[in-house]
Amino acid sequence: MGDGDCMEYIVVVLFAAAVFAAVILYLAFNQEQRERWLGFTFGIASVGGIAIYGTAHAHEATNLVAAIFETVVDVGRMFAGINNVSAFEKLVGADSKWMILFWGVHFLAYYSLASAIIMTVAKGMLKKIRTFFLHINDVELIYGITDNSLSYGRNIADKDHTSIVYVGTSTNGKESQISQMGGLLFSDSQALNPDAKFLQRLSVKRGKSKFRLCALSGNIDDNLEYAAKILRALEKAKVRPEQTEVILYGYEEHNGDMLQAVGDKYGYGTVRVFEKAELLARLLMQKYPICNAVTFDENARATCDTNVLLIGFGRKGQELLEKIVINGQFEGSNFKVKVFDKNGRGTDGFFRARFSSLLDNYDISFENHDGRSRELAVYLEENIDKLKYIAVAVGDDRTGREIAMNILEFMRGRGASLPVYQCCNDCVAKYELNSLVERYSIFDANILYNGMMDDLAKKLNHYYMNNSASAKKNWADCNYFDRMSSRASADYQAALLNRLGLCNGQELPAEILENLAKSEHLRWNAFYYASGYKKMDIETFKKRARNAQTSGNKRVSKDAEGKRHVCLVTWDELDEISDIENSIMGKDIDYKQKDRDNVLVIKGLLEK
Numbered sequence: 001m002g003d004g005d006c007m008e009y010i011v012v013v014l015f016a017a018a019v020f021a022a023v024i025l026y027l028a029f030n031q032e033q034r035e036r037w038l039g040f041t042f043g044i045a046s047v048g049g050i051a052i053y054g055t056a057h058a059h060e061a062t063n064l065v066a067a068i069f070e071t072v073v074d075v076g077r078m079f080a081g082i083n084n085v086s087a088f089e090k091l092v093g094a095d096s097k098w099m100i101l102f103w104g105v106h107f108l109a110y111y112s113l114a115s116a117i118i119m120t121v122a123k124g125m126l127k128k129i130r131t132f133f134l135h136i137n138d139v140e141l142i143y144g145i146t147d148n149s150l151s152y153g154r155n156i157a158d159k160d161h162t163s164i165v166y167v168g169t170s171t172n173g174k175e176s177q178i179s180q181m182g183g184l185l186f187s188d189s190q191a192l193n194p195d196a197k198f199l200q201r202l203s204v205k206r207g208k209s210k211f212r213l214c215a216l217s218g219n220i221d222d223n224l225e226y227a228a229k230i231l232r233a234l235e236k237a238k239v240r241p242e243q244t245e246v247i248l249y250g251y252e253e254h255n256g257d258m259l260q261a262v263g264d265k266y267g268y269g270t271v272r273v274f275e276k277a278e279l280l281a282r283l284l285m286q287k288y289p290i291c292n293a294v295t296f297d298e299n300a301r302a303t304c305d306t307n308v309l310l311i312g313f314g315r316k317g318q319e320l321l322e323k324i325v326i327n328g329q330f331e332g333s334n335f336k337v338k339v340f341d342k343n344g345r346g347t348d349g350f351f352r353a354r355f356s357s358l359l360d361n362y363d364i365s366f367e368n369h370d371g372r373s374r375e376l377a378v379y380l381e382e383n384i385d386k387l388k389y390i391a392v393a394v395g396d397d398r399t400g401r402e403i404a405m406n407i408l409e410f411m412r413g414r415g416a417s418l419p420v421y422q423c424c425n426d427c428v429a430k431y432e433l434n435s436l437v438e439r440y441s442i443f444d445a446n447i448l449y450n451g452m453m454d455d456l457a458k459k460l461n462h463y464y465m466n467n468s469a470s471a472k473k474n475w476a477d478c479n480y481f482d483r484m485s486s487r488a489s490a491d492y493q494a495a496l497l498n499r500l501g502l503c504n505g506q507e508l509p510a511e512i513l514e515n516l517a518k519s520e521h522l523r524w525n526a527f528y529y530a531s532g533y534k535k536m537d538i539e540t541f542k543k544r545a546r547n548a549q550t551s552g553n554k555r556v557s558k559d560a561e562g563k564r565h566v567c568l569v570t571w572d573e574l575d576e577i578s579d580i581e582n583s584i585m586g587k588d589i590d591y592k593q594k595d596r597d598n599v600l601v602i603k604g605l606l607e608k
Contacts, residue, residue, distance in 0.1 A: 042112040048105035051073040056087040078109040116439050134184075134203040137163040138210040141202065143226045144217025145185075148426055150177050152216060152443045157181040165202060167191045167226075168217070196236045197269040206238045213249035213268075223248040227268075231259065235266045245270040256480060270476055276426075277319040279442050282453060282491065284320065284391070284428040288421050289495030290328045293388040300500055300515040302333035307386045309379075311371040311403055312394035313341035316423045318351045320393050323363055324532045327492050328389070329522035331515045332347050336363040336381065340372040341394075369454055371403040377410065379557050384416050393423040400424065404431045455489040457483070459605045481531065481560075488527045493520065493602040503606045508599075517595040518571050524566055524595065536564035541577070545584040556581065557591075567591055 045133055053074040054067075061067035070364065074084045083106055092098040142149050145168035153176075164183035178185050190198050205213045212229050216221035227246050235245055241261035246254070246268040261267035295303045303543070306328045310321055316486050321339065341347075347370050352459060353361060369375040370396060380387075390407060392400045404420040412433055419432040427441040429557050454475070461478060462471035496519065497503050503510070536559060544556040557566045557577070566577055574591040583588055 006453045028473050041108045043114055045078070045105055045109035046075065048101070049078050049109060052088055052102055052105060053078075053084065056084075059091050060087075072507060078106055079113045081106075081110050081113075089127070097319045134165075134201075136162050137161050139202050139204055140164045141211070141213045141230070142166050142183075143213065143215040143223065145174055145178075146216065146218060146301075146441055149214070149216040150174060150181075151426075151441070152214065153183060154181050155444060157183070167194075193386070194226075194233050194309070196233050199233050199237050199239070204234075204239060206235065206240060207243070210243055210245070211239065212245040213382065214245070215246070217249070220249045220251070224250055227259060231266075231268065234268075241267060241269040241559065244268045245272075245273045247274070249274065249276065251275055257275075259434070260476060262477065270472065274442075275319075276442065277316045277423075278424045279453075280316060280426075280428060281320040281323040281438070282487065283440060283442055284421055284423060285323050285327045285491055286453065286495070287428060288419070288430060289491075289499065290324065290389050291330065291499045293328060293418075294333060296330075296500060297332075299509075300331075300502075300512045300519075302330040302519075304388065305334040305336065306330065306384070306388055307383070308335075308337045308389045308391070309387055310337060311341070311376070311390075311392045312400070312423075313339050313344040313348060313351075313366070314393070314395045316393040316395060317341065318348070320354070320391060320423055322358070324389070324391065325358060325364070326473070326488055326526045326530055327495070328524060329526050330496075331518035331522065334363075338383075339364065339366045340369055340371055340373075340376050340379075341366070342368060342373070344368055354532055355530065357532060360528075361529050371399075373407060379536060380410055383419075384411060384414060390418055391423070392418045392420060397424045400481045401429075401431075404429075408433055454483075454487065456494055456602070456605060457486040460490050460602060461486040463601055463605070488523070489520075489598060490602060492523045493599060494606060497599075497603055497606060503603060505607055513596055513599060516599045517592065520595045520599055521571050521574070521592075526564055528568055531563075533563045533568065535567050535568040536566040538566070538576075538580070540564070541566040542580060542584065544560070547580055548585060556585070 019528050050071060053071045056068045057067040057074075058064075065127070074087070083102075088099070088102050122463070125235075132517070140153075140159075140162050142153055142164065143166075143168055153166070155475070156162070157164060163179065165177075166178050166183055166185045168185075169187050175185055186201075190201075199205070202211075211234070213227060215227050217223055217226075227248055230246075246259055249589070250256075250273045256271050256273045259268050259273070260271045261269055290306065294306055296305050308324055308328060310317060310324065313321070317326070317339070321337065324337060327337070328337075342364050348366075367375060367379070369393065392403050394400045394403065400422045404422055407420050408431055415447070417433055419430050422429045422431065424439075426443060428440045430438040458471050458475045461482065462474050465474045467474070468577065469477075478486070488596065496516070502508065502516075508516070536557075541557065545560070548554070548556045567574065569577065578589055581587055
């Protein structure tokens with residue numbers, strides 16, 4: 001054999017190996033379609049084989065039972081590439097056109113077996129390749145296999161240098177979807193009850209690589225428990241907190257602090273706990289803010305009242321009502337909400353107890369009727385020209401859409417064209433006459449993965465912290481109330497300033513700034529009322545101020561433990577409070593200026 005021949009053989013072997021590897025990887029990456037095609041070819045081959053061999057053996061049968069077994073054996077042999085062509089030739093002849101059918105059926109049978117073998121090899125090879133990349137990539141561990149977690153995984157699948165790993169048992173045939181997005185699936189006991197050895201399988205260790213856990217199963221208790229198990233394993237493996245992050249369904253107020261690394265306490269470097277109803281309500285206010293439905297004069301003062309219709313008062317409806325009250329306050333406008341829910345009186349007990357201040361201080365009225373009732377139709381007939389904002393949050397997506405469509409058709413007949421917004425199970429939607437439906441999902445990668453909803457809130461918090469730590473570190477160290485406060489202010493002011501076109505780099509005229517500050521104070525009041533606070537009386541305030549001279553308490557205006565704040569007053573009353581605090585404590589504080597400053601800070605952050 002010459003050198004040239006040897007080189008040819010090497011080229012052939014190498015290219016054949018490359019093509020074979022490419023084929024099996026292609027089969028694995030397109031597993032779902034290949035499995036469907038495999039099922040189709042197997043079915044056609046089986047039916048065709050039974051028809052061909054059954055007819056042939058029945059033609060020459062001397063024993064009917066034997067003919068049946070011969071047919072079954074020949075059909076089975078057919079999938080191994082073995083044929084009994086002589087039996088069929090005796091029936092139709094060697095030169096018959098029916099031989100084309102014979103060989104076609106055998107080809108499909110052989111193809112089915114070969115494809116099944118290749119797909120099995122491909123799965124194993126692909127899993128080894130993806131497992132290898134765990135050593136060099138950051139790891140995204142997703143706990144819970146649901147439509148939502150799969151949607152989230154697909155949204156981040158193209159992120160560079162990141163390996164996606166799913167953990168769960170209820171796969172319901174979703175393995176192929178995980179494979180298509182380039183992910184790994186672990187459902188063994190060690191993965192479900194993670195320890196340090198499981199982290200070794202994921203190649204998570206102390207170093208520079210990042211590890212993120214997304215606990216997105218439908219059970220928030222399971223999510224928290226799994227996050228705690230992973231945290232214990234991370235601590236045992238001595239993985240630095242700054243390498244880690246966790247995102248999970250849960251209750252931020254209760255779950256966030258226990259998972260967060262603070263001081264010497266070990267925890268995740270970054271914790272994002274979200275409650276779906278709260279996230280949906282915020283998303284609706286960010287994408288479709290109430291200020292966009294309100295008219296303003298040239299000095300940023302509202303020229304109309306803010307009348308809102310809310311249909312549904314379950315968990316989503318209650319969360320949305322809080323956000324509507326906070327984001328619906330504008331200088332020059334009277335605020336009013338009408339809530340329709342046939343089961344409202346049976347489900348609003350804890351809401352009324354927790355948010356009594358909100359209900360006492362704002363014009364919020366309730367109708368114990370369904371969103372499809374005649375009472376709602378009568379209300380719309382009498383108020384359609386006054387309404388500025390309509391939101392539906394009934395808990396069932398199909399029913400909510402039906403209500404939204406009914407309202408649109410009602411308005412069509414009366415010449416009105418107000419949009420109707422819906423909080424669905426995992427997204428918010430906008431319905432409008434003669435327009436396509438708009439939807440924004442909470443599982444968008446920018447919302448959960450990058451946390452873009454909190455970008456401005458983090459910057460605002462960082463500004464007020466005024467220290468050398470990073471914005472990310474300051475946000476991580478924030479308690480629940482301070483985070484919610486920053487979010488509320490950032491969401492509201494960003495929407496209002498953009499609505500008025502004031503983020504143009506130019507200085508705000510004094511009258512515009514004053515009206516924006518008055519609106520900000522209205523928003524601030526609403527946020528505190530929605531957080532369960534009540535007004536602190538002046539005498540209590542004076543007593544706290546006098547005691548602070550010896551106790552060193554700097555926050556005399558706010559009693560966080562008793563949930564009282566003296567600034568829950570009108571704009572004009574703020575001067576008196578500032579004067580009292582200054583006279584007793586020797587300060588130079590101006591509570592009106594605080595509202596002005598907040599407007600200017602957010603304007604500056606937006607313009608950057």
